[in-house]
Amino acid sequence: MATATAAGVAPATVTAPAAVAVRAGSAGCPAPPRVPGAARQRVACLDELTTAGTVASGHTDPADWAGLTPKDLPTPSGVPGVQIDGYFPDTSTTNTNHGWRHDAQFVIRLPDRWNGGLVVSGTPGNREQYANDRAIGDWVLSRGYAFAATDKGNTGTSFQQDGRLPGDAVAEWNSRLTQLTRAARAVVAQRYHRPPARTLATGMSNGGYLVRWQLENHPELYDGGVDWEGTLWRADGPHLFTFLPPALRHYPVYAAGGPAAGAARDAMHAAGYPAGSEFLWPYHHAYYWGLTQRVYREELDPGYTGADADYDWAARPEEVRAAVDRIALTGRIGKPLITVHGTLDVLLPIARDSDVYARMVREAGRGGLHRYYRVEGGTHTDSLVDAFPDRLRPLVPCHRSAFTALEGWIGRGERPPASRTVPLPAGAGAAALLAGCRL
Incomplete structure (x- = not known):
């Protein structure tokens, strides 16, 4: 795999957009914008760009944004416009949306009633490009913004397999958002005949x-x-490698109770986990701390072979610090x-x-x-x-x-x-x- 800016990557052939879906009751769709640099794009005119309509029409994936918002968060509606799905040239294949098995996927949404602005976003965690649809996209679209989001160029809990050197996968996240921002600004100018x-x-x-x-x-x-x-x-910390290992080390002692529990709780507080947050620790120990430590350690320090609970950032070699510094x-x-x-x-x-x-x-x-x-x-x-x-x-x-x-x-x-x-x-x-x- 190569990052968006790496040398030696031949640009893929740009395919023609799929047939444009005309909105019900509409005289037609505007001429579809071209996404600069995209290897593939698919354009649809939709009666509804928010998840009030895109869930049913298949223009979002609820699995991407599951668990990120409260269940009672209202969903705005009444935002017709154009949606462009596609991807930029890339060689990794973790993102399976649309059956493409191709990373560097993006979505761009262009409301008919535009307020002159553009909002761009990368996803939380290692999720795919629709992850922000409920928390961010719905709301900014309802306010008239064009909205663009990227999968950051690699997805899933094996994202660290992307790239040749430690830190390549995370560095790609940054270049992919830069790439999408430039492309989305050009698309906005095509669609509305002026830049954002x-x-x-x-x-x-x-x-x-x-x-x-x-x-x-x-x-x-x-x-x-x-x-x-x-x-x-930051190379000098703090970061995930300085506060997650103490949680993995001390939480099980705290959860077991007994005479050592108090000292373990104090060690958790000293590592940064605030007093009063103890009720959240069981869930995070079960679902977040261990997985997060492992996947980022495999991305930035693949040479480490010990237990993640024993990981000592200060003792790691200089090349690991250099990977984080990137x-x-x-x-x-x-x-x-x-x-x-x-x-x-x-x-x-x-x-x-x-x-x-x-x-x-x-x-x-x-x-x-x-x-x-x-x-x-x-x-x-x-x-x-x-x-x-x-x-x-x-x-x-x-x-x-x-x-x-x-x-x-x-x-x-x-x-x-x-x-x-x-x-x-x-x-x-x-x-x-x-x-x-x-x-």
């Missing part, structure tokens, strides 16, 4: 990492971004960025992630371009709110508040509220917390 007035990047988890990286490395492509609990990578963040953002992160995140503990990134931005002299909202009661995955409605709050409304604050910041010069911890409103029920989030 504003281009915004946003995403959660690994998608939030991509927002940070893009604003540090390609600020010329964007007007701003919203980072939803982005993953932090994908590291610096804090040197070049456009306005708003970060939101839950205080009860126990996959990317806030004290070891966004607290550190906010400090990096300040130390890089870019603090005036950043706002950071620590959301009390938020955790990494919003679907857990359904299991613990009396202890957690969803982050999706806070992301939307951050997004509208960014619109005001870059569009009207209205500076967002100062960075702060957003308190959990006393006595607020699940419906009220899902309805809004005051930054």
Whole structure:
């Protein structure tokens, strides 16, 4: 496999788009835009671009976004337009959407009623290109934005097999979002006969990492971004390899009870897992910590052969640090960025992630371009709110508040509220917390 920018990759032949599906009651579809650089594209005119219609029409995959949003999140509707599915030249084959077995897949949605803007996003975790449809795509489309998303160039829990060198697969994520942003801006100009007035990047988890990286490395492509609990990578740590091994090591001792449980709990707190988050530890031990440590360790440190619970970042050889440094963040953002992160995140503990990134931005002299909202009661995955409605709050409304604050910041010069911890409103029920989030 090669990354999007690697030398020696012959461009694939571009196929003609599939026949355009005409909307019911429509006189026809606009001439289909061409996606620059795409090896394949399929165009459809749809009565509904949000998941209110794309689930039934087959233009999304609910498996991509399963488990990322609360079950009661409303679905907007009434957004007709054009959808383009396709892929860029690539040699890896983990993404099976459309039966293509081809990575570097993307989706671009162009609403008939356009507000002049474009939102681009990479997926959380190792999911495919529709993963943001419920949490982000539906809402921005309902506000009139064009929306584009990428699978980041490799997917699934074997993503680390993509590439030749440690770090290649993650480095490709960054180049694929850059590639899609450039292509989507050109597609918007074709469709609406003018370029986007504003281009915004946003995403959660690994998608939030991509927002940070893009604003540090390609600020010329964007007007701003919203980072939803982005993953932090830096050669000196902290990162996944400094706080996941302690969780794998100490949680089983804590869960077993007995005289050693108290010390194990204290060790978990010292590793960054906040006091009061203990009720979330069993789920994350069962489903997240071990898998996450393994797949990223195999990507960035494939030479390690010991138990993941025993992994010691400080003792690893210099070439491992160099692999992380290839994908590291610096804090040197070049456009306005708003970060939101839950205080009860126990996959990317806030004290070891966004607290550190906010400090990096300040130390890089870019603090005036950043706002950071620590959301009390938020955790990494919003679907857990359904299991613990009396202890957690969803982050999706806070992301939307951050997004509208960014619109005001870059569009009207209205500076967002100062960075702060957003308190959990006393006595607020699940419906009220899902309805809004005051930054």
